Amino acid sequence: MAEPLPPNPLRRGLVEDRTSDACAVVIFGASGDLTRRKLMPALYNLAWSRSLPGGFAVVGVSRRDKTDEAFRAEMKEAVSSFSRRKPIDQAVWNDFERGIRWVRGAANDASTYETLKSHLEQIDTERGTRGNRLFYLAVPPAEFGPIVEGLRATHLVAPAGEERTGGAWTRVVFEKPFGHDLASARALNDAVASAFDESQVFRIDHYLGKETVQNLLVFRFANSLFEPIWGREHVDHVQITVAEDIGVEGRGRFYEQTGVTRDIVENHAMQLLCLTAMEPPVSLAADAVRDEKVKVLRSLRPMERSEVPRNVVRGQYGRGGVRGEEVPAYREEPDVSAESRIETFVSLRCFVDNWRWSGVPFYVRAGKRLARRVTEIAVVFREIPHTLFHAADGGITPNTLAVRIQPDEGIALRFTSKEPGQQTILRDVAMDFRYGAAFGSNTPEAYERLLLDAMRGEATLFTRRDEVEAQWAYIDHVFQAWAADGNLPPPIYPAGSWGPEQADDMLARDGRRWRKP
Amino acid sequence: MSAAADPTLRPAAVLARVDDELRALWSAPPVPGATPRARACTMNLVVVAATPATAAAWVPVVDEVILSIPARAIVVGLDPDAPNGLEAATSAVCGTSEGDGPAVCSERITLTARGTVCERIASCIDTLCATDVPTTLVWLGRVHVEDPVFEPLARDAQRIVLDAAQGSVGSLASVVTWARARPDWGCPGVADLVWTRLAPWQEMCARMFDEPRLRELAANVTGVTLVQASPAGAPTGAEAALLLGWLATRLGWRAGALAGKLRLQRKDGASVHAALCGDPAGKATPNALVAVRLEASVRDVRLRGSIEREKAGDAATWRLETTGPDGEPRRLEQHVRMQLSAPAVLLERTLHRPIRDGALAESATWADELGGEELACGGGDGNVGGPNP
Numbered sequence A: 001m002a003e004p005l006p007p008n009p010l011r012r013g014l015v016e017d018r019t020s021d022a023c024a025v026v027i028f029g030a031s032g033d034l035t036r037r038k039l040m041p042a043l044y045n046l047a048w049s050r051s052l053p054g055g056f057a058v059v060g061v062s063r064r065d066k067t068d069e070a071f072r073a074e075m076k077e078a079v080s081s082f083s084r085r086k087p088i089d090q091a092v093w094n095d096f097e098r099g100i101r102w103v104r105g106a107a108n109d110a111s112t113y114e115t116l117k118s119h120l121e122q123i124d125t126e127r128g129t130r131g132n133r134l135f136y137l138a139v140p141p142a143e144f145g146p147i148v149e150g151l152r153a154t155h156l157v158a159p160a161g162e163e164r165t166g167g168a169w170t171r172v173v174f175e176k177p178f179g180h181d182l183a184s185a186r187a188l189n190d191a192v193a194s195a196f197d198e199s200q201v202f203r204i205d206h207y208l209g210k211e212t213v214q215n216l217l218v219f220r221f222a223n224s225l226f227e228p229i230w231g232r233e234h235v236d237h238v239q240i241t242v243a244e245d246i247g248v249e250g251r252g253r254f255y256e257q258t259g260v261t262r263d264i265v266e267n268h269a270m271q272l273l274c275l276t277a278m279e280p281p282v283s284l285a286a287d288a289v290r291d292e293k294v295k296v297l298r299s300l301r302p303m304e305r306s307e308v309p310r311n312v313v314r315g316q317y318g319r320g321g322v323r324g325e326e327v328p329a330y331r332e333e334p335d336v337s338a339e340s341r342i343e344t345f346v347s348l349r350c351f352v353d354n355w356r357w358s359g360v361p362f363y364v365r366a367g368k369r370l371a372r373r374v375t376e377i378a379v380v381f382r383e384i385p386h387t388l389f390h391a392a393d394g395g396i397t398p399n400t401l402a403v404r405i406q407p408d409e410g411i412a413l414r415f416t417s418k419e420p421g422q423q424t425i426l427r428d429v430a431m432d433f434r435y436g437a438a439f440g441s442n443t444p445e446a447y448e449r450l451l452l453d454a455m456r457g458e459a460t461l462f463t464r465r466d467e468v469e470a471q472w473a474y475i476d477h478v479f480q481a482w483a484a485d486g487n488l489p490p491p492i493y494p495a496g497s498w499g500p501e502q503a504d505d506m507l508a509r510d511g512r513r514w515r516k517p
Numbered sequence B: 001m002s003a004a005a006d007p008t009l010r011p012a013a014v015l016a017r018v019d020d021e022l023r024a025l026w027s028a029p030p031v032p033g034a035t036p037r038a039r040a041c042t043m044n045l046v047v048v049a050a051t052p053a054t055a056a057a058w059v060p061v062v063d064e065v066i067l068s069i070p071a072r073a074i075v076v077g078l079d080p081d082a083p084n085g086l087e088a089a090t091s092a093v094c095g096t097s098e099g100d101g102p103a104v105c106s107e108r109i110t111l112t113a114r115g116t117v118c119e120r121i122a123s124c125i126d127t128l129c130a131t132d133v134p135t136t137l138v139w140l141g142r143v144h145v146e147d148p149v150f151e152p153l154a155r156d157a158q159r160i161v162l163d164a165a166q167g168s169v170g171s172l173a174s175v176v177t178w179a180r181a182r183p184d185w186g187c188p189g190v191a192d193l194v195w196t197r198l199a200p201w202q203e204m205c206a207r208m209f210d211e212p213r214l215r216e217l218a219a220n221v222t223g224v225t226l227v228q229a230s231p232a233g234a235p236t237g238a239e240a241a242l243l244l245g246w247l248a249t250r251l252g253w254r255a256g257a258l259a260g261k262l263r264l265q266r267k268d269g270a271s272v273h274a275a276l277c278g279d280p281a282g283k284a285t286p287n288a289l290v291a292v293r294l295e296a297s298v299r300d301v302r303l304r305g306s307i308e309r310e311k312a313g314d315a316a317t318w319r320l321e322t323t324g325p326d327g328e329p330r331r332l333e334q335h336v337r338m339q340l341s342a343p344a345v346l347l348e349r350t351l352h353r354p355i356r357d358g359a360l361a362e363s364a365t366w367a368d369e370l371g372g373e374e375l376a377c378g379g380g381d382g383n384v385g386g387p388n389p
Helices: A033-048 A068-082 A090-097 A110-127 A141-153 A182-193 A211-221 A252-277 A286-299 A305-311 A435-439 A446-456 A465-484 A501-508 B011-027 B052-068 B117-128 B150-156 B169-181 B193-207 B212-220 B238-251 B343-352 B358-369
Strands: A023-028 A056-062 A100-104 A133-137 A170-174 A201-204 A235-243 A312-322 A325-327 A345-351 A361-367 A374-381 A400-406 A410-419 A425-434 A492-495 B037-039 B044-049 B072-079 B085-094 B103-114 B135-140 B159-162 B189-192 B221-228 B254-258 B261-265 B271-278 B289-298 B301-309 B315-323 B329-337
Touching: A023 A033, A023 A110, A023 A446, A033 A056, A033 A068, A033 A090, A033 A446, A056 A110, A068 A090, A068 A100, A090 B329, A100 A110, A110 A141, A133 A141, A133 A446, A141 A170, A141 A182, A170 A446, A182 A465, A201 A446, A211 A252, A211 A400, A211 A435, A235 A252, A252 A286, A252 A345, A252 A361, A252 A374, A252 A465, A286 A465, A305 A312, A305 A345, A305 A465, A312 A465, A312 A501, A345 A501, A361 A501, A410 A435, A425 A435, B011 B037, B011 B085, B011 B103, B011 B117, B037 B085, B044 B052, B044 B150, B052 B072, B052 B085, B052 B103, B052 B135, B052 B343, B072 B117, B085 B117, B103 B117, B117 B150, B135 B150, B150 B169, B159 B169, B159 B343, B169 B189, B169 B238, B169 B358, B189 B193, B189 B358, B193 B238, B193 B289, B193 B301, B193 B315, B193 B329, B193 B343, B193 B358, B212 B221, B212 B289, B212 B301, B221 B238, B238 B289, B238 B358, B261 B271
Parallel strands: A023 A056, A023 A133, A056 A100, A133 A170, A170 A201, A235 A361, A312 A492, B037 B103, B044 B072, B044 B135, B072 B103, B135 B159, B159 B189, B221 B271
Antiparallel strands: A235 A374, A312 A325, A312 A345, A345 A361, A374 A400, A400 A410, A410 A425, B085 B103, B221 B289, B254 B261, B289 B301, B301 B315, B315 B329
């Protein structure tokens, strides 16, 4: 057995700069929007902040025929438009673009991988990338299998763990959606596992790269104040909202295959629920954190088919007004069927059946064309056991702790206070902490953090196989119930509202109501 | 808003007026149509300069920093040889608002202490600090740990930021020693602006040994050349001294002397040739580092790495040339942003670093122990020992 590679002594105690090993990032689907808007600007920002290693290259792979120069020019324009650092730093770009290459090829064409392999070997020599590769699959899930097989067959996948003894590493990043139900997710996982060890697999949920989401762990486990009241004794219920005010924005064809439950709830909302409900992990190591999230997913009370109508509300946006603009109904969007039954809104009533959360409902809602764009987790505490004060509006509002993920990232605690004066008049006030105010607004984009983590082999912010499958296992009950009911048309809600009335009724039956975040 | 300077006022009266002004900054109702303002404060940033002129020069730097790190900033200029007096001014420093939200504002107080007030200025500063937030002390100039201004401020600070380029590596080391002697609950972190400026140099040096086949060479460095912006024969500047200290403490080098010349010895007993060259033609700040070159070899693998600050701009070129058993040289070159010329950027980066930095403490102590031993320069042309560009 080879000796472990000794650490670089000059890296000991380097506190500021976080870089990865030399490597080539290979992006499949490089002509897509994700590469232009997110991936390349993120890589450029990493170059700007000296987070990329000395030996680095980016290889774009797609069907289109273009030269390296043309790809570089496109990417420069994309970085100029979408990077958070403007204007582009010419010197940094000049250096960065020397490592940008283009390979033409299709996912199901074996010659693509042979061509790619010879390019990568050449890049290893020219750019010092040392055989380390990060494959980024920014392609539809249907192409995951052929690409994984192509990489395996061409011996582009190094055995897991070789880097510990000085060998090269290979990692693969998958963009969501990872499957469209439990069966397809399992099939994909099996295909991936035929070529890659789980330690080499990085399934991206870009919400986990957001600073506020990462801060949930810090907030919960670095403060002694909140954890003792974080459970059934003190929490009445939890509301998780992922609301967008935009429509499908030209992605009608995609949305017709997906819907908001698959697009948002199965991944982002479930991850937020896990981070809210999980127990303290034994460490921040990837598996320690992911083990605790999986326990939450496995504790979710499965919904019997008969319970779904009571616990899940679908909706689809009709015409309406958003930000003062008249907007079309979902069925009037391009590439959307005039009789579409796809849900653009969903709300769920979930229960985490464990010691801490027994009986506490988690209300989750997500939708498009809602009143405003906001993602938040609101922990609503129990009412006081006995009131001493007469409140004119009929009661004292329960305390609420709202963690805003976007926009205006921050944490607000709502509590009751006496209005100054001779009378005892109670008022709701909020202690409001805003990230932008405290730490400045130029925080790294989620993709910067996630790409660098993947290059460094740090998997905490990525979802593990059992996590993905547990998410699908829970959501599959809902799809099965909808299918059994003949996939009825969802109720229509006006664009610019907070969803269908049935969603309000769902909470009203429990004596509660949705927040207006 | 600014209080009229009135040196005849006693410090207590001046401080009372500052309190009133701070309150007034936030109690006044917004003018109709004006952007609402919100106060934010994540720390007290106490900046003490040896002269009122230095303090005045740092006011715009501090303003820039507290726009991104909201703080109550207290910028103090000392003039102990002038007639007694204390002057103060207060101001809100506001960023631009985003969307419909309020503009986020910090508070800045400037103080000028003259005569014997300087000796008691720490108690004035203590009165003005916001409660329940950490305090960072930025000390600009030479420092003595028993200085009646420095010691009480340092004792109450969570972090002390020095500038070895304005003070000395010796005084940095003495503060490190002083801080280490404090009890755990009151032990402030020590940072240094020169040390922060060295961060990209350190990272680029580390890069040279990242490749697994080159890792072993880190223990087999044969030569290090530091080039600083100074005339030939100038003493070792703070940047060069601290970088050498960092290399030595990471790689286990011991310092000795032979005929008054510094000699460095590796763990295995082999010597490391160290040279300091002056580059008088450089446009960098006097004594700033302009190049670092490292050479290493073991068996049939050789490495020559260099980092050259570019003449124009805040950037460097990193080069690595390695020769393996086949004798074929491999060259890598990269352009790297340094980003640390602007004082505000440098201070902001320093404030974002972890509070405790063991490498700084070890490196400063090592560099200080060199005492008067000087590095010899192998020629002074600034081109010794590096790979060909």
